[in-house]
Amino acid sequence: MELDIVALSRLQFGVTALYHFLFVPLTIGLSILLAIMETVYVMTGRVIWRDMTKFWGVLFGINFAMGVATGVVMEFQFGMNWSYYSHYVGDVFGAPLAIEALMAFFLEATFVGLFFFGWDKLSKVGHLVATWCVGLGTNFSALWILIANGWMQNPVGAVFNPQTMRMEVSDFAAVLTNTVAQAKFVHTVSAGYTCASVFVLGVSAWYLLRGRHVELAKRSMTVAASFGLAASLSVVVLGDESGYQSSEHQKMKLAAIEAMWETHPAPAAFTVFGFPDQEARETHYAVHIPAVMGLIGTRSLNTVIPGIDEMSKRAEVRIREGLKAYDALQQIREAGSTTKVSQGxxxxxxxxxxxxxxxxxxxxxxxDPRKATDEQIKKAAWDTVPPVAPLFWLFRIMVGIGMFLILLTGTFFVLSASRQLDRHRWLLKVAVWSIALPWIAIEAGWMVAEIGRQPWIIEGVLPTAVAVSNLGAMTVLLTLCGYIVIYTILLIIEMKLMLKAIRKGPEQEHPPHVVGEAFQRAVPSSVRTAME
Incomplete structure (x- = not known):
């Protein structure tokens, strides 16, 4: 029953996080795109850029509201479903979340209001500053959340206090400058920028296919293609940094992603394709590229990447060493103080x-872990191996989509530079159908990060199985079903509102001196002249 509670609690948090993360990347990316568009408006004075900022701002606002609604619940779940975790690391984990709410979220929410209601009340520069503050607040929010998440995957700057049975901050600067957290932050926000760019690209392509708002759509596509190409390229570079951090701090995750069962001589090969079999501990029909994994994972040709079997054997040794610390901890707790036990x-x-x-x-x-048998120790050591097949395929789906998005944004960047954005209708259709791809890649990446660190909720410190609240399985199941129903309704509302706003299109404030090509072909020149 306890294991059922653990699985259900993990599933509940995973589902709410996946739903929430449908809104976050678009919010992060659109906030910066809005600031870029309004900057052009302030610099040039051309009203069409103000129309663009307002239109995409409406879509940003809808998405922002849904993101807030789904995100608040997640923080409450730490207390509801993961009470021992909250007790164990609350001193460390709570600080970034509190700072995120006070510094980032309040900043973001305040300036979102100024963005929507300050157009006629603020000067051009004043409103531009508010828009940039929206973008900064959104990115600051992601920073503090990822500092907390990065600490879970590389717990630095904290020590365990045997008196309180809690992790306590020893070096807050180390928590803030955690290399894993910083790599995750830049990788995540770059993915958000790519997501928003492809979204703007796809919606604008839809307008071009229908001959609507042509000039606004072309300008939007130019910004999205340029920004999206830079962002998608940076995702690859920063993803490489995340892989390198995994080789430093989460070696088992890296081995599982590559389905590397045995340790191979350096440099290790990259497995392009295969079918991992966790029971047989081998990968069927594997296709390898020599030396690539060694370069990605270690940035060298002579550093060995340990395989899953070797890592599980190391885990068995660490379990036996950990039992000595656990036994000493029990003696300290019985004595009531470290000063009342022997130096040994x-x-x-x-x-x-x-x-x-x-x-x-x-x-x-x-x-009582001290009463564990050798067989139980061996089982526990093998438990440190996360699900290999899902990690293997999710990672490759993420990478494959990332490569395609570089090609997509690069193609439209070239077309925008040559002023041929609407020349190839089939490319516009590809852009429309590609809108969902960044979300698929982002969700796959999140699952790789979170599934890959199992069985740990804090890497090497606290197993997931002992971090849950003492709840009944039926209670967790009912709340899980409730969350799924409510979040699905919110997602449907979001999509309907977004589609309605897209179909309606922007409310242009400038004279329609430039009309779509389809309109020009359909209306005689004399009539167009009279209308203009």
């Missing part, structure tokens, strides 16, 4: 403390 006990706790989290993996099989 204190030394055992200090020396083996970094491995104590591995001993907690045994909680899945036995209440």
């Amino acid at each position: 006990v204190r030394d055992a706790f200090e020396f083996n403390g970094p491995d104590m989290g591995y001993a907690l993996l045994l909680k899945r099989y036995v209440d």
